[in-house]
Amino acid sequence: MILTDREIQKLLKAGLISIEPKPPIDAYDSTAVDLTLDPLIRVFRTNVPGLIIDPSAPGYKAAELIRTATDPLTITEHGWDLPRDTLVLAWTKERVDLSFKGKVAARVEGKSGLARIGLGVHVTAPTIHAGFPGTIQLELVNHGPLPIKLRSGMAICQLIIEMIKGTPSKAHKSQFAGQTAR
Amino acid sequence: MMRLKVEPIGEGLHPSETFAVIKTKSGPEQIAVDARSLNNGTVPIGWPVEKTAGFLLVELPRPTVSGARRVWVREEELIPDKPARKTA
Numbered sequence: 001m002i003l004t005d006r007e008i009q010k011l012l013k014a015g016l017i018s019i020e021p022k023p024p025i026d027a028y029d030s031t032a033v034d035l036t037l038d039p040l041i042r043v044f045r046t047n048v049p050g051l052i053i054d055p056s057a058p059g060y061k062a063a064e065l066i067r068t069a070t071d072p073l074t075i076t077e078h079g080w081d082l083p084r085d086t087l088v089l090a091w092t093k094e095r096v097d098l099s100f101k102g103k104v105a106a107r108v109e110g111k112s113g114l115a116r117i118g119l120g121v122h123v124t125a126p127t128i129h130a131g132f133p134g135t136i137q138l139e140l141v142n143h144g145p146l147p148i149k150l151r152s153g154m155a156i157c158q159l160i161i162e163m164i165k166g167t168p169s170k171a172h173k174s175q176f177a178g179q180t181a182r
Numbered sequence: 183m184m185r186l187k188v189e190p191i192g193e194g195l196h197p198s199e200t201f202a203v204i205k206t207k208s209g210p211e212q213i214a215v216d217a218r219s220l221n222n223g224t225v226p227i228g229w230p231v232e233k234t235a236g237f238l239l240v241e242l243p244r245p246t247v248s249g250a251r252r253v254w255v256r257e258e259e260l261i262p263d264k265p266a267r268k269t270a
Contacts, residue, residue, distance in 0.1 A: 016230035170228030
């Protein structure tokens with residue numbers, strides 16, 4: 001069940017979930033809240049001779065590969081043009097904490113106005129699991145015919161929050177009540 | 183709830199993240215953790231979801247770099263997560 005703007009705000013007010021910095025009232029629509037683009041992005045190098053990504057290889061480490069195959073870039077006040085057919089990694093400015101107490105999970109999705117010019121904000125990985133804390137990593141891809149200017153703080157994606165049914169195992173205390181591991 | 187011991191090893195891909203190593207039954211695994219969740223070398227993991235001799239199955243806040251979401255860890259890798267005391 002997707003939460004309305006009012007339900008999201010109730011959870012925030014009750015401290016059952018958090019979004020920091022707090023989104024302004026005009027960042028909401030009826031069933032979502034917009035999140036904004038952090039200035040730091042990571043841009044893939046296109047000239048890494050011999051590098052072929054083999055995610056099934058033993059010992060494959062995505063983060064190390066990303067670190068060696070990308071360069072950090074801070075978007076200035078002039079913005080940064082995302083070329084066509086290009087993937088960059090980005091993050092939301094907002095830190096989201098979907099505490100188990102709120103009994104919610106979420107999906108991060110694109111905004112229609114950006115979709116129509118070809119900007120995708122994730123690559124088939126939109127789920128924000130119950131209990132997630134942190135900024136949300138985005139995979140920005142320009143599928144359109146023209147460069148798209150990215151600006152720090154622009155509304156880049158929307159967060160759709162949904163109620164979960166039941167309690168996840170990791171939030172279910174009784175089976176490990178009395179746990180005394182040190 | 184419980185916290186999992188991690189060994190921070192460096193900056194993540196973004197300032198909001200820290201790279202860390204966790205000790206699992208099948209060996210060390212690297213993971214990017216939310217820097218603000220990191221406290222005294224531990225991160226919150228809720229309650230273990232399964233138990234076997236000497237090991238607990240825990241669900242990580244994020245997948246490890248090799249993609250594992252639930253990992254077996256030794257019991258001693260977990261410590262109780264004390265609820266924050268209310269202050270006036």
